[in-house]
Amino acid sequence: MAKKFRFMLVACLSMIVLAGCSGDKKETATKKEDASDKIVENGILKVATSGTLYPTSFHDQETSELTGYEVEVVKELAKRLDLEVNFEEMGIDGMFSAVNSGQVDMAANDIDITESRKEKFDFSTPHKYSYGSMIVREDDLSGIHKMEDLKGKKSAGGATTIYMQISEGFGAEPIIYDNVTNDQYLMDVGNGRTDVVLNDFYLQSMAVKAFPDLGVKIHPDLFYNPTSAGLVIKKGNTNLLEKVNDTLAEMEKDGTLKELSEKFFGGADVSVEPDVEITADVKVD
Template sequence: MKKLVVLSIFLSALFFLSACGGDKEESEEKVEDEIWESIQESGEIVVGTAGTLYPASYYPEGSDELTGYNVEVFREIAERLGVDIKFETMAYDSMLSALQSGRVDIIQAGPREASREKFAFSEPVKYSFSTMIVRADDLSGIHTLEDLKGKKAGGAATTVYSDIARKYGAEVVTYGNVTNDAYLRDVHNGQTDVVINDYYLQSLAIQAFPEFNITLHPDLRFHPTTNNVVMQKEATVLLEKINEIIADMKEDGTLTEISKEFFGGLDVSKETEEEVIEIEGIE
């Protein structure tokens, strides 16, 4: 009888501890699910994007319908998540603060050491490298990266491209959320000397302005990059779901299809085979 009482007490204690453990796990899961649960409850995911960068995120001439590679990738992700999508257009420099404040749920950006500490990054949806737009007649006097010293480089204040310009001694001339023609026109007319940015974006952007005296630098390819979906660090469930969707989109060819539509038949969802210069000290 005594043994039965002891056993009963033991089982009761075990049940109590198990229940407490279950509550803890449920509590932790609830914290992890908070962002995803909010998206589910609203039935909508809010996305921060530029709206001014062809062909990643832009409004076609005469249209109020946002499109571009980034935009259509976001739309596909939202559809596979089973939620509606809302876009908030903003300057690149504002995106991480908008994400941190909860104004938006996701953006697209490349991972950097400082941002990795604060935000979660998905698997890449785009692979690329950096190049520069210069004046066509003299390459703006730039033949090596070291020749950036003393030049004026147009760009946003907080991008890796501006970090590269500063590393080699260029003065960065910053812009707000302006369209590509503002950057390119300034190189053309000598207000600036160079724009450092993503190879695929720049190669298409200059095609839209054949009247400008600008070209992609024929020799300089540097700093391999990726573009990833970014969200708050606590959005672990959302991150897992988006990574699964990205893997599916790569496997079923959706990313390739979207890429070819916006990048002149090229597939940015696969790593480049170009020889690209690594820059020490730049993330």
């Protein structure tokens, strides 16, 4: 009888240990799936941005402080989530790798939402809407009068942007830059080192206004591809995504997005879809 009792006791203890291990595994799996718990525990939101993309992410000339439309959106978002935000500055290619590896929690740099990107990353609801434009030389429009005239032109930009995809799709020669400031892009078009910069209309409008003596302008007739931009988040961080989307909805409802947009985009409200005639709709990945 004693032997039987000891056997039953060992069996019960084994079941308890196994149950405990099973619970630990479930708890570990839950924690693994919900990486946003670490953000809450540490109280820090790590965000990748360029610091060179005026007026959405740049350094104020007087204070050297990192600011801009998207930077301030993230700062306000973090404040409402009771988090401190740490920005890490890098090029656009590095941002995707940093999000994927967990080096940062999200990327904020006027990143357009595309179907292929949505397969690899989660995006917040859009906080900016726009469409494509191109910077050309002021005197001759760089010889570009229709999209097909991009063939053979030297197109400046980042290697993996949708705008470089579009220009290469029309036969332009890519001239790749890595996280340089807008004045460098514009200066090189003006002096003939390159011919054109394809990019977001609102960003380019502000860049041209900021550097009026470089001999460039936005092409007056060619507008293409309506776009929407969101914050990039690693797939699986669903709690973080939900909190970000809920907070962005609050900021839209109370007018914060509109207020920040008008501050950085010369009175324009980029938080709503623009009403503009699109001359080309080019499919990109």
